[in-house]
Amino acid sequence: MTRKKIVAGNWKMNNGLQETEILINELLAETNHSGCEVMVAPSFVSLKTAIDSLNDNDIEVVSQNVHQSNDGAYTGEVSAKMLSSIGIKTTIIGHSERREYFSETHEILKNKVDISLQNSIKIIFCFGEELKDRKTNNHFNIISNQISESLFHLSSSDWNNIILAYEPIWAIGTGETASSDQVQEMHSFIRNFIAQKYSNELAQKISILYGGSVKPNNAKEIFSMTDVDGGLIGGASLKSKDFFSIVNSF
Ligand code: PEP
Numbered sequence: 001m002t003r004k005k006i007v008a009g010n011w012k013m014n015n016g017l018q019e020t021e022i023l024i025n026e027l028l029a030e031t032n033h034s035g036c037e038v039m040v041a042p043s044f045v046s047l048k049t050a051i052d053s054l055n056d057n058d059i060e061v062v063s064q065n066v067h068q069s070n071d072g073a074y075t076g077e078v079s080a081k082m083l084s085s086i087g088i089k090t091t092i093i094g095h096s097e098r099r100e101y102f103s104e105t106h107e108i109l110k111n112k113v114d115i116s117l118q119n120s121i122k123i124i125f126c127f128g129e130e131l132k133d134r135k136t137n138n139h140f141n142i143i144s145n146q147i148s149e150s151l152f153h154l155s156s157s158d159w160n161n162i163i164l165a166y167e168p169i170w171a172i173g174t175g176e177t178a179s180s181d182q183v184q185e186m187h188s189f190i191r192n193f194i195a196q197k198y199s200n201e202l203a204q205k206i207s208i209l210y211g212g213s214v215k216p217n218n219a220k221e222i223f224s225m226t227d228v229d230g231g232l233i234g235g236a237s238l239k240s241k242d243f244f245s246i247v248n249s250f
């Protein structure tokens with residue numbers, strides 16, 4: 001089974017329009033990325049510019065977040081309908097920073113998933129355990145709960161639009177990466193968990209990315225694991241050379 005290989009850069013709340021344009025120009029200069037699909041997630045204010053600049057290139061511009069309603073009195077929020085209107089086709093949902101700092105619950109994330117699919121927007125769905133969960137051997141429970149509570153109401157065909165991203169919180173932005181064995185163990189667990197609920201055929205088709213301090217010096221080893229289909233990259237995606245070194249690590 002050949003699954004889609006994907007490397008996605010999450011720029012988070014970094015880079016104004018000018019810095020975004022500089023980074024995009026650097027990305028456009030990197031021509032070699034045939035081994036996988038490449039995505040970048042700039043801030044909302046730069047999305048349209050990024051789309052216009054990368055339109056003819058095969059780097060997809062994706063959103064970092066989406067609101068769970070189509071429109072209405074939600075000051076400061078951005079809906080799936082709005083994202084769709086500027087050409088966004090994929091959004092990240094459930095990043096641990098959204099869960100922690102913006103109190104996004106399983107139920108809210110489930111609604112975000114549904115409204116995105118209704119607007120024909122694909123999803124990179126993030127989840128991951130805290131260090132204390134791993135230390136108490138509760139990490140498999142935490143992950144299965146995060147997945148089942150927000151995604152297991154979906155139909156089999158909905159899963160054509162879902163990419164998963166396992167991001168252990170203790171490895172995000174800390175420089176501490178999960179070992180390739182820990183990543184493989186969790187990705188294989190996730191695939192089996194999905195196979196039990198749906199089917200092995202469906203589970204084998206889902207791309208599962210790893211995120212958490214992926215850098216040029218560790219990407220190759222992580223990406224070589226059987227159930228790892230790419231990465232969601234934070235810090236290293238802000239430097240074009242590092243990002244493309246990771247992109248070319250398959
Ligand atoms: C992330 O925030 O999704 C992430 C993986 O960050 P970093 O690569 O900086 O650990």
